[in-house]
Amino acid sequence: xxxxxxxxxxxxxxxxxxxxxxxxxxxxxxxxxxxxxxxxxxxxxxxxxxxxxxxxxxxxxxxxxxxxxxxxxxxxxxxxxxxxxxxxxxxxxxxxxxxxxxxxxxxxxxxxxxxxxxxxxxxxxxxxxxxxxxxxxxxxxxxxxxxxxxxxxxxxxxxxxxxxxxxxxxxxxxxxxxxxxxxxxxxxxxxxxxxxxxxxxxxxxxxxxxxxxxxxxxxxxxxxxxxxxxxxxxxxxxxxxxxxxxxxxxxxxxxxxxxxxxxxxxxxxxxxxxxxxxxxxxxxxxxxxxxxxxxxxxxxxxxxxxxxxxxxxxxxxxxxxxxxxxxxxxxxxxxxxxxxxxxxxxxxxxxxxxxxxxxxxxxxxxxxxxxxxxxxxxxxxxxxxxxxxxxxxxxxxxxxxxxxxxxxxxxxxxxxxxxxxxxxxxxxxxxxxxxxxxxxxxxxxxxxxxxxxxxxxxxxxxxxxxxxxxxxxxxxxxxx
Amino acid sequence: xxxxxxxxxxxxxxxxxxxxxxxxxxxxxxxxxxxxxxxxxxxxxxxxxxxxxxxxxxxxxxxxxxxxxxxxxxxxxxxxxxxxxxxxxxxxxxxxxxxxxxxxxxxxxxxxxxxxxxxxxxxxxxxxxxxxxxxxxxxxxxxxxxxxxxxxxxxxxxxxxxxxxxxxxxxxxxxxxxxxxxxxxxxxxxxxxxxxxxxxxxxxxxxxxxxxxxxxxxxxxxxxxxxxxxxxxxxxxxxxxxxxxxxxxxxxxxxxxxxxxxxxxxxxxxxxxxxxxxxxxxxxxxxxxxxxxxxxxxxxxxxxxxxxxxxxxxxxxxxxxxxxxxxxxxxxxxxxxxxxxxxxxxxxxxxxxxxxxxxxxxxxxxxxxxxxxxxxxxxxxxxxxxxxxxxxxxxxxxxxxxxxxxxxxxxxxxxxxxxxxxxxxxxxxxxxxxxxxxxxxxxxxxxxxxxxxxxxxxxxxxxxxxxxxxxxxxxxxxxx
Numbered sequence: 001x002x003x004x005x006x007x008x009x010x011x012x013x014x015x016x017x018x019x020x021x022x023x024x025x026x027x028x029x030x031x032x033x034x035x036x037x038x039x040x041x042x043x044x045x046x047x048x049x050x051x052x053x054x055x056x057x058x059x060x061x062x063x064x065x066x067x068x069x070x071x072x073x074x075x076x077x078x079x080x081x082x083x084x085x086x087x088x089x090x091x092x093x094x095x096x097x098x099x100x101x102x103x104x105x106x107x108x109x110x111x112x113x114x115x116x117x118x119x120x121x122x123x124x125x126x127x128x129x130x131x132x133x134x135x136x137x138x139x140x141x142x143x144x145x146x147x148x149x150x151x152x153x154x155x156x157x158x159x160x161x162x163x164x165x166x167x168x169x170x171x172x173x174x175x176x177x178x179x180x181x182x183x184x185x186x187x188x189x190x191x192x193x194x195x196x197x198x199x200x201x202x203x204x205x206x207x208x209x210x211x212x213x214x215x216x217x218x219x220x221x222x223x224x225x226x227x228x229x230x231x232x233x234x235x236x237x238x239x240x241x242x243x244x245x246x247x248x249x250x251x252x253x254x255x256x257x258x259x260x261x262x263x264x265x266x267x268x269x270x271x272x273x274x275x276x277x278x279x280x281x282x283x284x285x286x287x288x289x290x291x292x293x294x295x296x297x298x299x300x301x302x303x304x305x306x307x308x309x310x311x312x313x314x315x316x317x318x319x320x321x322x323x324x325x326x327x328x329x330x331x332x333x334x335x336x337x338x339x340x341x342x343x344x345x346x347x348x349x350x351x352x353x354x355x356x357x358x359x360x361x362x363x364x365x366x367x368x369x370x371x372x373x374x375x376x377x378x379x380x381x382x383x384x385x386x387x388x389x390x391x392x393x394x395x396x397x398x399x400x401x402x403x404x405x406x407x408x409x410x411x412x413x414x415x416x417x418x419x420x421x422x423x424x425x426x427x428x429x430x431x432x433x434x435x436x437x438x439x440x441x442x443x444x445x446x447x448x449x450x451x452x453x454x455x456x457x458x459x460x461x462x463x464x465x466x467x468x469x470x471x472x473x474x475x476x477x478x479x480x
Numbered sequence: 481x482x483x484x485x486x487x488x489x490x491x492x493x494x495x496x497x498x499x500x501x502x503x504x505x506x507x508x509x510x511x512x513x514x515x516x517x518x519x520x521x522x523x524x525x526x527x528x529x530x531x532x533x534x535x536x537x538x539x540x541x542x543x544x545x546x547x548x549x550x551x552x553x554x555x556x557x558x559x560x561x562x563x564x565x566x567x568x569x570x571x572x573x574x575x576x577x578x579x580x581x582x583x584x585x586x587x588x589x590x591x592x593x594x595x596x597x598x599x600x601x602x603x604x605x606x607x608x609x610x611x612x613x614x615x616x617x618x619x620x621x622x623x624x625x626x627x628x629x630x631x632x633x634x635x636x637x638x639x640x641x642x643x644x645x646x647x648x649x650x651x652x653x654x655x656x657x658x659x660x661x662x663x664x665x666x667x668x669x670x671x672x673x674x675x676x677x678x679x680x681x682x683x684x685x686x687x688x689x690x691x692x693x694x695x696x697x698x699x700x701x702x703x704x705x706x707x708x709x710x711x712x713x714x715x716x717x718x719x720x721x722x723x724x725x726x727x728x729x730x731x732x733x734x735x736x737x738x739x740x741x742x743x744x745x746x747x748x749x750x751x752x753x754x755x756x757x758x759x760x761x762x763x764x765x766x767x768x769x770x771x772x773x774x775x776x777x778x779x780x781x782x783x784x785x786x787x788x789x790x791x792x793x794x795x796x797x798x799x800x801x802x803x804x805x806x807x808x809x810x811x812x813x814x815x816x817x818x819x820x821x822x823x824x825x826x827x828x829x830x831x832x833x834x835x836x837x838x839x840x841x842x843x844x845x846x847x848x849x850x851x852x853x854x855x856x857x858x859x860x861x862x863x864x865x866x867x868x869x870x871x872x873x874x875x876x877x878x879x880x881x882x883x884x885x886x887x888x889x890x891x892x893x894x895x896x897x898x899x900x901x902x903x904x905x906x907x908x909x910x911x912x913x914x915x916x917x918x919x920x921x922x923x924x925x926x927x928x929x930x931x932x933x934x935x936x937x938x939x940x941x942x943x944x945x946x947x948x949x950x951x952x953x954x955x956x957x958x959x960x
Contacts, residue, residue, distance in 0.1 A: 028746045030655060030713070047713070047746050049921050066744075067712030068655055092921040094746070120893070120922035127920050145913040146920065148711030157712060161658040168648060175510060175548055178641040182951040183663065183697075183720045184676075184735050186958045194680075196664075200724040201677040201696060210724060210734075211958035216681060217663075224951060224960060231628030232547030232637055233510070233527070239719070240663045244680040244690060254690070255664050264546075266508045266527050266574070413600070433625040433960055440607050440626065441529050441572040442600030471662040471704060478666045478691035480704060480913055 032068035034099055037109050041099040046073060046111060047119070049149065050091045052132065055079065062087065062116070064095060067154050070294050077113035089131040090122030090149070137303075137467045144471055144479050155295040156460070156468055159288060163456060164238070166287035167259055170280050171236045176261060179228050181221025181237045186213045187430075194243045195219065196254075217242035220449060223381070223434055225262035226411060229445055230437045234263040238452070246475055250464045251403060251454060255473040259455075262447030270393045270410050273446050274369055277397060277406050278320050280450070281367070285315055285459050296460065304461030307365055311400035312459065314366040320397070321368040328359055328370050348374050356398050365400040380421045381434075383410040383446070395448070399458045408448025415439055512548035514579055517589050521579040526553060526591060527599070529629065530571045532612065535559065542567065542596070544575060547634050550774050557593035569611040570602030570629070617783075617947045624951055624959050635775040636940070636948055639768060643936060644718070646767035647739055650760050651716045656741060659708050661701025661717045666693045667910075674723045675699065676734075697722035700929060703861070703914055705742035706891060709925055710917045714743040718932070726955055730944045731883060731934060735953040742927030750873045750890050753926050754849050757877060757886050758800050760930070761847070765795055765939050776940065784941030787845055791880035792939065794846040800877070801848040808839055808850050828854050836878050845880040847938075860901045861914075863890040863926070875928070879938045888928025895919055 027043045034046055048066035055061075060082050063072040075095045087093070097113040128143050129135060129150055140147050147153040171178065184198055196217040200210050221237045228235045241258045259280075265272055288296045300309060323331075332345035332355050343352045351359075351370070359368060375384055375392045382392035394409035412418045415438035422428040422435060456468040466472035471480060507524045514526055528546035535541075540562050543552040555575045567573070577593040608623050609615060609630060620627050627633040648658065664678055676697040680690050701717045708715045721738045739760075745752055768776045780789060803811070812825035812835050823832045831839075831850070839848060855864055855872045862872035874889035892898045895918040902908040902915060936948040946952035951960060 032655070045746065047744055047923065049711070067657070068714075090921045092923045119924070120918070120920070122920045145707040145916060146710075148708045149921070150711070154711055157657055157659055157708065160660075161652075164658050165648060165652055168645060172641075172645055175512070177547070177637055178644050179637055179950050180640075180720070180737060182735060182953060182958075182960070184722075184953050184958055186960065196678045196690075197681040198676045198678060198697065200726075201675040210676075210726075210955060211953065212956045213958055215958050217678065227625040227960070228628045228637065228950060230626075231529070231630070231634055234548075240660070242664075246680075246690075255662060257660060264527055266525070436625060438600070440600070440602045441570045441629070443527065443572045444599070470659050470708060473662060473664050473691065475690060476692045478662075478664055478693055478695050480662070480666065480707070 030068040031064060031066045031071065031073045034073045034111065035069065035071045035107070035109060037099045037101075039101065043096070044099055044111070045094055045096045046075075047092070047094045048073070050087055050089055050093060050122075051151070052089065053087055060087075062093070062095070064093070064111075065151070065154075067148070067157075070151065070155055070158075070298065074107055074110040075113050075116065076110050077116050081113065081116050085116075085118050086121065087118065088122050088124045088127075090124070090127045090129065091118060092120040092122075093118055137462075137464065141466060141472075148470070152298075153467075155298055156456075156462075157470065159292055159295050159460065160456060160468070160470075162288055162292045163284055163452070163459070166284045167238060167280070167452075169287075170283050171261065174234070176234045176236045176263070177228070177232050179225075179232075179235055179237055181218060181224045181239060181260070183218050183240065184211070184215050185218045185224075186211065186215060187218075187223065194245050196242050196244050219243060220258070221260050222262065222447060222449065225260055225447060226381075226434070226437060226445065229262040229264060229447075230441070230443070234261075236261040248475060251457070253453065253465055253469065253472055253474050256465075256469070257452035259450040259452055260447065263445060265410060265444045265446050269444070270371060270395060270446065273408050273410070273448055274320075274322065274371075274395060277369075277395075277408065277448055277450070281320075281397075281405075281455070282316065284455065285312070288459060289316070299460040299462065303463075305401065305463075308401045308458070308461035310365040311367065312461070314364070315399075315458075318366055321363040321366050323359075323368060323370060324372040325370055325374065325391075326372065328355075331362060332358060348376065350377050351396075353403065356403050360398060360400045367397060367399045367405075369395050369397055371395045378409065380425055380427070381409070381411050381418075383412045384417070393446070399454070401461065401463075402454045402458045404451075405454045405458060406448050406450045408446065410444070410446035413438060413442045413444050415442060510548040511544060511546045511551065511553045514553045514591065515549065515551045515587070515589060517579045517581075519581065523576070524579055524591070525574055525576045526555075527574045528553070528572070530567055530569055530573060530602075531631070532569065533567055540567075542573070542575070544573070544591075545631075545634075547628070547637075550631065550635055550638075550778065554587055554590040555593050555596065556590050557596050561593065561596050565596075565598050566601070567598065568602050568604045568607075570604070570607045570609065571598060572600040572602075573598055617942075617944065621946055621952075628950070632778075633947075635778055636936075636942075637950065639772055639775050639940065640936060640948070640950075642768055642772045643764055643932075643939070646764045647718060647760070647932075649767075650763050651741065654714070656714045656716045656743070657708070657712050659705075659712075659715055659717055661698060661704045661719060661740070663698050663720065664691070664695050665698045665704075666691065666695060667698075667703065674725055676722050676724050699723060700738070701740050702742065702927060702929065705740055705927060706861075706914070706917060706925065709742040709744060709927070710921070710923070714741075716741040728955060731937070733933065733945055733949065733952055733954050736945070736949070737932035739930040739932055740927065743925060745890060745924045745926050749924070750851060750875060750926065753888050753890070753928055754800075754802065754851075754875060757849075757875075757888065757928055757930070761800075761877075761886075761935070762796065764935065765792070768939060769796070779940040779942065783943075785881065785943075788881045788938070788941035790845040791847065792941070794844070795879075795938075798846055801843040801846050803839075803848060803850060804852040805850055805854065805871075806852065808835075811842060812838060828856065830857050831876075833883065836883050840878060840880045847877060847879045847885075849875050849877055851875045858889065860905055860907070861889070861891050861898075863892045864897070873926070879934070881941065881943075882934045882938045884931075885934045885938060886928050886930045888926065890924070890926035893918060893922045893924050895922060 048064035052063040062075040094117045096115040198215045397406035399405045528544035532543040542555040574597045576595040678695045877886035879885045
């Protein structure tokens with residue numbers, strides 16, 4: 001078929017060239033590029049927000065930031081360029097001129113401006129962030145729409161982005177296929193009362209069942225990940241998960257991000273999963289320390305507790321500690337005589353918060369894998385040990401200051417065992433598809449889920465989970 | 481603080497070393513690595529599923545795949561290794577032996593097996609996928625949990641994963657920050673009747689308002705992206721969005737993925753966005769053709785229509801066509817005398833499906849940007865032209881076979897104009913936060929949303945959107 005060059009159709013030159021031309025014409029650069037310059041650059045243009053400023057008789061000094069880096073570019077402009085212009089912290093400007101090297105302790109370059117254009121004003125009386133003031137995280141949380149304009153939260157956003165990419169690269173380099181688990185799910189057995197239900201907003205009563213079945217927001221993509229693993233061998237997903245938890249803690253959100261990986265296990269079982277988790281954890285932290293040192297170091301130097309600092313150092317320098325649930329219980333029961341635990345530790349019960357804290361003090365604030373839990377306190381899909389069917393091959397990773405960051409297990413791959421278990425739970429019909437994965441070419445496999453916000457909390461030493469996600473959702477709050 | 485080397489804490493050697501050791505001991509490799517071998521490799525072990533097999537008197541030939549590649553590894557085993565073992569298509573096995581080069585048209589290497597272990601059986605009478613048969617996509621859709629085990633769907637999954645990474649790399653290389661828009665949102669004005677509503681599943685009547693406000697599944701992260709852009713300059717998000725559309729088409733899902741980008745615009749306005757979209761589109765397609773040629777070529781050679789093929793070729797080789805809405809309407813009105821459009825084209829109305837098809841035939845199946853729409857048919861946030869306030873600076877990208885793949889606009893950055901518009905719409909109170917972005921350091925900015933599944937449809941020539949997403953959700957269906 002020939003291309004009909006009709007009246008209204010215009011052909012433009014190859015787009016990459018156009019983009020390059022646009023960029024060259026405007027000489028537009030980011031603050032990040034500007035402050036990284038090592039020699040004079042003529043005719044550049046920088047768009048950003050005023051973070052600070054001071055006036056001398058002849059000169060005005062403006063600190064400019066655009067979110068591309070934590071650094072500020074000092075713009076030096078002759079006062080007459082800004083005559084009659086009311087510049088305040090928060091205003092947006094375009095500054096044009098040349099980047100010149102300077103010999104100052106605080107900076108290597110500055111922008112000698114030949115033009116400063118005010119784009120957007122900012123009334124200092126109404127703007128919630130005040131000049132020269134570092135506001136607390138609680139205060140910032142009141143302004144989720146403006147928080148990205150602050151130094152501290154823009155660091156969080158850059159670190160989140162970098163950590164997200166580090167996670168993707170980690171799995172891609174290891175041959176894991178990324179896929180998207182469904183957000184709307186008809187599975188409801190795992191989260192019980194803590195699910196969100198979905199229906200069309202303006203539905204008449206008889207249209208409620210839009211999907212011809214009850215529909216919920218996913219609490220985990222694991223079962224779906226197992227289905228994909230049954231053809232693809234190694235997969236991961238990185239997406240939102242949900243809990244309708246009616247509690248306020250510094251470690252829970254109604255909407256949070258999980259990295260979930262699932263892989264066939266080729267002989268080595270749970271220990272292979274532990275290696276994968278530990279590699280992922282260390283890899284991601286190392287990437288942030290290498291590529292975003294300035295951003296992450298800010299948190300370590302300002303808000304990080306001593307405990308968190310030790311944990312971070314330990315995370316990089318030492319292999320994680322490992323103990324079985326039974327060993328953990330022995331330790332807790334021994335310690336119970338000296339400690340006053342809120343709940344008495346007892347084999348068969350879940351670990352409580354103060355139990356976790358004690359175990360982490362025992363490791364010297366080193367993250368610790370707890371393995372081999374009682375089957376009774378873990379979900380139906382966990383694989384029982386061949387040597388003891390009361391124990392399942394599962395793992396929790398506890399991290400100082402945050403608690404459980406990862407939960408995982410080898411999955412029950414034997415059809416008959418899984419069928420018995422589903423039958424006992426009355427789930428056989430609903431999970432026929434899950435059983436099918438064991439009927440048609442079953443393989444030993446396992447996986448884990450990692451709470452992404454908790455990981456960031458651990459890496460940054462940020463106490464409240466609402467301060468590491470752009471728009472936190474929790475009981476009583478869904479702003480914007 | 482010293483590390484207390486307490487009773488129950490074991491220190492393990494540095495984990496990377498352990499992983500490496502595990503891998504070396506088992507010599508476990510993927511089918512992808514196996515078929516890429518260029519010389520003999522001793523003592524390897526491959527886990528996979530039987531895709532085909534044939535028996536000779538002395539030898540058994542098994543085609544093995546593990547999802548890491550579309551290729552199959554031929555395993556050659558002496559018959560006595562498999563005596564008494566019932567191998568069928570769909571069974572999972574571990575084959576051990578050595579990879580040896582062979583001179584065959586169909587393959588470069590094979591696995592000379594010294595051991596074949598059956599892991600999971602597969603009853604050929606019950607397994608829905610039959611030996612040697614290529615099932616149609618409609619048939620496969622009945623088995624979302626088993627679909628990843630088929631050749632065609634595993635190609636889709638690999639391409640989806642590769643395209644996801646290509647999108648991330650595209651933006652990261654250009655300094656865009658990745659962030660997560662909220663899935664649960666209190667905004668409800670954009671999608672009107674097509675929203676999903678959320679509430680806790682087992683809530684009593686008085687607990688319905690979990691978030692102290694009505695809560696919905698997001699239809700777009702754009703407004704949130706604008707907030708983040710107001711501090712970070714250039715951001716993107718890649719996540720699920722939702723529509724409670726009560727219709728069945730081959731281009732709509734209730735849950736689908738959107739790539740949304742938002743950036744400050746530094747002079748060049750809408751044309752900068754068009755360049756960004758076209759670069760992204762071409763970059764992603766080029767990555768798939770370069771890195772996943774075998775997978776994508778399969779679709780081009782089997783199911784792709786001639787029209788889709790031309791579109792794909794055009795997409796790579798030519799700059800996209802561009803026309804304004806008014807130019808498009810002129811063309812349509814001229815053509816209306818010769819064509820019988822379902823709806824008569826008229827300036828001020830939305831483009832209908834057959835209008836889009838006509839415009840794409842005019843471009844010779846080249847993707848086309850339609851720009852500068854009437855303000856009345858675009859949302860409140862679109863920027864009006866300085867030269868004509870009835871026109872907004874917005875764009876749709878139409879692609880052959882799929883229709884609208886991208887929608888975007890420059891955003892109204894002027895406080896007074898936006899305030900008037902919100903007031904007229906009765907949205908001022910609800911969108912006070914959105915107006916704040918214009919009160920405090922507003923900047924010219926714009927962005928777009930790209931439908932990820934439609935992009936894949938366009939690249940692969942897949943007619944039905946349900947065949948390019950792992951677990952499709954649509955009216956009447958929410959399997960698993």
